[in-house]
Amino acid sequence: MTQARHPGVQFATLLLFWILLNGSLAPDVLIVGVIAAAAITLLLPGAIPFFGQFRGNRPEAWVAAIGYFTYFFKELVKSNLRIAAVVLAPSLPVSPGIVKVRTKLKTPMGRLLLANSITLTPGTLTVDLDGDWLYIHWVRVESVDIDKATAEIVAGFERYLEVMYG
Amino acid sequence: MAGLLDIVGGLLMVGGTAFLVFGGLGLVRMPDLFNRIHAGTKATTxxxxxxxxxxxCLRPDWGWKLLLIAVFILSTNPLSAQVLARAAHRIGAAMSVKTRVDRLEEDQGA
Structure with missing residues (x-):
């Protein structure tokens, strides 16, 4: 239902992808793009939940989106340095395990982004999702307690995604 | 003519290659499948x-297409890693002896 409210957003996204893929703003390219984007928008409404479920009508969602991407790239770099340190250390300091954490996010898109973000951040990998529960493989388990693990792994991203998608 | 952009571009590519090397090294050194996925996913991303x-930086006119590739990699890499990890866990892939806890196994056994 949320998706149906944003056919214009879906159309614009598709057209933007088309233009980026072509790398050209020539009239013939644009005309084909407009026709194709319009056809897809009419035939497959709500095909891009990434934008459809985004609360773009609220300004704080945009602020949260910027915060999310900043935090995400910071964590991605940190994650890589940590993995590099583990891999290069002669003793290979790992103490892996699968822990269980809980998310407050309700929308599928919010959960998908959360799971993806967790996979790309320091030492954590989403293995499975089950309703509100996420099972996370952790290279260095710091806590097996659900609340502590949730605070450590999920809270950072959830803060932003909650505002963006709910 | 080696401008500033060329130097920055070269350095970025060397840095990227270094992380790819760490990723490859991680694939060899990590003790089990799940840990290897960590190395393979994060470092390659x-x-x-x-x-x-x-x-x-080296070819600014390719910028938009490269950005598009980056978007696809950012959205597909973690997804494939997660699906691989789930499939591996479902068929009971061996876990490292160092593994301390497996809540997923506990919950499915219950």
Missing amino acids: LGTLLTLAGAA
């Missing part, structure tokens, strides 16, 4: 992103 950024 940042490594590829840096390489793409470097390429964008």
